[in-house]
Amino acid sequence: MPRRIDNAALRDRLMSAADAAALIMPGDTVAMSGFTGAGYPKAVPLALAARMEVAHAAGEAFRIKLLTGASTAPELDGALAKVGGMELRLPYQSDPATRARINAGEMEYIDLHLSHVAQFAWFGFFGDIDVAVVEVAGILEDGRLVPSTSVGNNKTWLEQAGKVILEVNRRQSAGLEGMHDIYYGTALPPHRLPIPLLKPDDRIGEAYLRCDPDKVIAVVETDAPDRNTHFAAPDATSEAIAGHLLEFLAHEVKRGRLTPQLLPLQSGVGNVANAVLSGLAAGGYRDLTAFTEVIQDGMLGLIKQGVLRMASATSFSLSPAGIAEFDAHVEFYRQRIVLRPQEISNHPELIRRLGCIALNGMIEADIYGNVNSTHIAGGRIMNGIGGSGDFARNSYLSVFMAPSTAKDGAVSAIVPMASHVDHTEHDTMVVVTEQGLADLRGLSPKQRAQVVIERCAHPEFRPQLQDYFDRACRDGYGGHTPHLLGEALSWHQRFIETGSMQVAR
Numbered sequence: 001m002p003r004r005i006d007n008a009a010l011r012d013r014l015m016s017a018a019d020a021a022a023l024i025m026p027g028d029t030v031a032m033s034g035f036t037g038a039g040y041p042k043a044v045p046l047a048l049a050a051r052m053e054v055a056h057a058a059g060e061a062f063r064i065k066l067l068t069g070a071s072t073a074p075e076l077d078g079a080l081a082k083v084g085g086m087e088l089r090l091p092y093q094s095d096p097a098t099r100a101r102i103n104a105g106e107m108e109y110i111d112l113h114l115s116h117v118a119q120f121a122w123f124g125f126f127g128d129i130d131v132a133v134v135e136v137a138g139i140l141e142d143g144r145l146v147p148s149t150s151v152g153n154n155k156t157w158l159e160q161a162g163k164v165i166l167e168v169n170r171r172q173s174a175g176l177e178g179m180h181d182i183y184y185g186t187a188l189p190p191h192r193l194p195i196p197l198l199k200p201d202d203r204i205g206e207a208y209l210r211c212d213p214d215k216v217i218a219v220v221e222t223d224a225p226d227r228n229t230h231f232a233a234p235d236a237t238s239e240a241i242a243g244h245l246l247e248f249l250a251h252e253v254k255r256g257r258l259t260p261q262l263l264p265l266q267s268g269v270g271n272v273a274n275a276v277l278s279g280l281a282a283g284g285y286r287d288l289t290a291f292t293e294v295i296q297d298g299m300l301g302l303i304k305q306g307v308l309r310m311a312s313a314t315s316f317s318l319s320p321a322g323i324a325e326f327d328a329h330v331e332f333y334r335q336r337i338v339l340r341p342q343e344i345s346n347h348p349e350l351i352r353r354l355g356c357i358a359l360n361g362m363i364e365a366d367i368y369g370n371v372n373s374t375h376i377a378g379g380r381i382m383n384g385i386g387g388s389g390d391f392a393r394n395s396y397l398s399v400f401m402a403p404s405t406a407k408d409g410a411v412s413a414i415v416p417m418a419s420h421v422d423h424t425e426h427d428t429m430v431v432v433t434e435q436g437l438a439d440l441r442g443l444s445p446k447q448r449a450q451v452v453i454e455r456c457a458h459p460e461f462r463p464q465l466q467d468y469f470d471r472a473c474r475d476g477y478g479g480h481t482p483h484l485l486g487e488a489l490s491w492h493q494r495f496i497e498t499g500s501m502q503v504a505r
Contacts, residue, residue: 004138004146004168005219013219017043020165020218021051026062028130031121031157032076035069035315035342036269036294037227039150040076041133041167043220049079056083063087067126069152069314069342070114070293070386071095073227081107090126091117092384103380111374111384114293115346118156122188131217132161136209137172139219144208147180147339148172149226150315155182155341158211165218166211171225175330180339181205197350200264200291200312203338228320231297234275237403240434242275245359245399246283248430248437252397264291266351266391267299268360269317272401274298276359281307291354293345293387295337297322303336304329310336314345346387351394358391362400365456366418367449367469368481369425369440371400377492378419385422392427404433404458410500412461414452416468417488431456445481446473464503 005011021044024030034040048064055062065088066080077095080086084106089098091112102109112120120126134154138146147154149172158164183205187193197204234242252258265288267273277298280288290299290311297319302308304325316339318326326333344350351358363382364372371392374385392398400423402413413433425448431438436455440448453465472482491501498504 003221004170004174005221006141007139007143007213009213010139010143010166010216010219013216015218015220017047017220017222018051020044020220021047023163023165023217024048024064024131026055026060027064029065029067029127031067031129031132031153031161032072033069033134033148033150033152033154033157034072034076035150035152036071036317037073037229038316038318039135039148039152039226040068040072041135041165042075042169042222042224043167044133044165045076046079049083049085052080052085053083065126067091067117067121067129067153067157069117069150069154071383075224092386094383099381099383109381111381113346113385113389114342114387115348115390118153118341118343119188121153121156121160129157129161131163131165132157133165133167134158135167135169135172135222137169137174137176139166139168140208143211143213145211146177147182147209149176151180151182151339151341152314153342154209155184156343158209161215163217164211164215165220166216167220167222169222169224171223173327173330175327175334178207179334179337180207182207182209182341183344184210186343195344195347195350197344200289200354201310201338205340225323226316226318228323229317231274231319232271234271234278237434238271238275241272241401241403241432242279244432244434244437245276245401246279248439250283260285261287261289263355263357263396264289266290266292266356266358266395268388269294269296270361272361273359277302281305291345291351291356293342300325300333303333310338312338312340312345314340314342342387346390348390348394351391355396356391356394358388358395358398360388360392360398360400362402362413364402364413364415364418365400365428365431365452366415367452367465368445369428369431369448369452370418370421371423371428372418372420373400373422375420377496378489389422389427392423397429398423398427399430399432400428401432404435404456405460407499409458409460410502411495412458412491412501414457414461414465415491415501416465417483419489419492433458435459460502
């Protein structure tokens with residue numbers, strides 16, 4: 001395959017990944033591309049991890065602060081975490097080795113709303129960004145960069161970093177060129193102007209990333225795939241959750257609160273999301289749009305079937321089959337998909353104005369509708385809030401979904417009090433499990449509690465929840481949102497001590 005570096009000056013800066021990694025110093029703040037396993041650098045992080053391992057073996061400290069768009073892959077997060085190479089990570093992660101380091105207290109982690117990351121960098125909250133390592137699909141003769149399979153925070157990293165290392169990945173489809181919409185019109189307060197995006201289809205920026213060529217200290221050629229996530233077929237639980245949600249959407253259309261084209265969809269990643277997307281096709285919906293973060297296999301299928309007219313996102317998250325489908329029909333998809341910076345894809349004002357339908361997963365919800373999407377038993381991080389807060393707070397309709405139990409029935413997803421709150425009851429409109437759907441709009445706290453217990457809790461846990469709520473109403477503190485404070489988190493304590501929330505019989 002021919003090289004994709006048409007700029008002569010940058011072609012002269014070609015070097016190996018090891019030589020490029022040698023330009024990153026201990027203690028540097030390094031911003032890397034990548035969002036949900038797409039568009040991350042494939043070679044430099046591995047070379048950097050190898051260098052760190054040698055340094056650590058010699059008794060030398062070598063760690064960096066790492067910023068990305070969202071989660072990445074084993075070649076980045078995993079490699080650096082295994083050698084203890086990160087002292088700080090933000091704004092989102094999903095790697096097991098990284099999670100273990102964080103929960104062991106061996107590295108710091110800042111869990112951020114994804115819409116906040118770029119502006120925090122511009123405000124200087126992270127300090128100086130020393131080096132940016134960004135994957136691109138090509139470099140034009142005039143130095144403009146063809147973005148890869150994710151945009152994320154790359155625009156900000158290229159602007160803010162003192163030095164830039166580019167990885168040019170020949171494995172990424174050349175057909176990506178023209179799919180992106182990089183908006184350079186954002187500014188800091190008090191000079192902000194309205195973003196002129198009126199519908200998900202709109203293109204308001206440029207197809208390329210800009211980068212000062214004088215900042216580029218290395219260019220590395222790669223030929224490697226993104227993290228290819230295999231998606232299992234939706235199981236019976238996922239399909240039941242999807243069925244409840246699709247019945248609810250049909251009811252909203254019938255009531256006139258939604259049109260037959262619904263509203264722009266935002267969907268998380270995983271089996272439940274894929275089941276919902278499949279259900280939309282079976283339900284006869286057509287001409288829908290998406291204003292979301294990630295394009296997954298299910299959305300490609302909807303686009304191909306004509307269910308989804310177009311999708312706006314910041315990244316892909318595809319299985320090997322999804323990547324093959326995309327590469328084989330890239331010209332078709334380029335007309336129907338647009339990838340934007342995450343400061344646009346997750347922009348609260350745009351989400352509010354477009355009136356999105358937000359469909360996100362959760363770890364647990366309490367009986368009043370407070371949602372925990374990040375922590376196990378209050379203290380151990382799983383992944384992070386990601387963009388769910390951006391969408392839940394600002395969408396026309398915010399939905400949280402999960403199986404009603406976990407760990408083979410030992411853990412309830414509906415609890416008396418959430419052990420950690422990412423989304424308050426004020427942002428939660430609908431809770432769905434395979435047991436049923438609770439529409440919490442227009443209900444007081446006690447009304448919400450009764451609906452959540454009756455419709456969403458698993459039968460094994462429902463009597464315990466009802467008993468807690470009844471006693472809280474009778475004996476608890478406060479008549480508005482009744483709780484038995486000495487007992488509210490006892491379910492989680494029981495889980496920590498025994499591995500189960502079930503009361504011993």
